[in-house]
Amino acid sequence: MIKIENLHKKFGKNQVLSKLDLSIENGGIFAILGPNGSGKTTLIKAMLGMVLPDKGSIAVMGLPIKNKWKYRQEIEYLPQIANFPGNLKVKELIRMIKDLRQRPSEEQKLIALFGLEPFLDKKLANLSGGTKQKVNLVLTLMFDCPLIILDEPTNGLDPASVIQLKKLIQQEKVKGKTILITSHIMQFVEEVADEIVYLLEGNIYFKGSLEALKTKTQQHNFEHAIAAIATHNTNA
């Protein structure tokens, strides 16, 4: 699904990604983890073509993405900070994204699922953070694309919505989709992820199943295993 080779990215003097190789197979849920500033968002944005690599290549669905944009037809992306043009109403924003993507969508189902009906006629500037995130999720998940990228999807969501979100993610997985997720909530990751990609200092430190990670770090608990990578590394 995604193949990244020798990816380098520098912001000013800050080398965010260096010599990163990663290949994501078709189907399944991949959690991209790592401490703050390890380059998770940069990596995702590079896959989306929002950040332009200094060096290296990225291929999505077998085709290099450099200077391309049509491949984003196949990607649904949930940005980390849900801030939208405040002058627009929720309804209008949904209509606009549908108009821009020109694909069949099933927003009604998601609107009902997250209980957004009362907010459809409200302006985005007047919504709470959690409601904005729900709108964000509707915008992302209403299309039917083989690749889904979620940057901190649980941000600001209440527990009931998190449960709905988990169900949704599982449903998409069953359809054979590839789903990339970043999150700092380890419990959430443990419940949904099939595979862990751990980023450290701009490189892939670990890639494998949750079990393999526990074995590698000699921990029984997933949260501790993740923490062990960080401490182990700072001690080294």
Place this chain on the structure above:
Amino acid sequence: MPLRPLQPTIPMLKILKYSFYDLIRSRWSYVYFLFYLLLGFVLLFLNNDLSKAVITLMNVIIVLVPLIGTIFGVMYFYNSKEFTELLLAQPLKRSSIFLGQYFGVAGSLTLSLVLGLGIPFVLYGLFRSEAIWDFSLLLVTGAFLTLIFTALAFNIALANENKIKGFGYAVLLWLFLAVVYDGLFLMSLIMFEEYPLDSFSLVATMFNPIDLSRTLILLKLDISALLGYTGAVFKQFFGTSRGFVISLLMLVLWTAIPIWRLSYLAKRKDF
């Protein structure tokens, strides 16, 4: 870098539409529109002379339109950062996104100008007057200045991540082209008065879209007393109609180059 023609695409028109709607709903567009409406009515009904009103308007437009274009352009760009990021993740070409937003801003500003001034002039009886061509030229020049300065503002905003810096540079640019440039120009004319300065002043005018617009309008109005040194040189060099065409062409270039650079910068930026 290959210089490709800027092909308008359907997604670009969609972005344009949404930016435009977003803007014409904002309070500032109305303030800008009402300002011109008021200015038009006051000038016409106090002056009672269409051609005089056109000259006064020219002086206002030539300074104010660039200022508003610059400030609106920079403000819109920074304020719509999230919207832009949302669009960047969609299957859209970068140039469609930024050109769409740019034409949305420039278009809504131009609309405020044209409607704001047009309504009082039409009510006053523009269509029965000979000043209609002078007035139309004024609006065309105003539209050009809006396009030029909004494009320059977008260029500045794209190149500066820091809002305050971007805003500062944009205002400085306006100040330089609207005020400082003329001062420097005048000073150099005085300092080098022994030398032939015809070509120098021609070139100096070409390099400032505000001076260029002024010369263009004054050439059309054919008021020698107001033409000043540069205008006189223009007239002498090219004759009224050729000078007119050349300055119009220069305005087109002044518009096209920043727009082209804007899409060039957008393609190479990280978000």
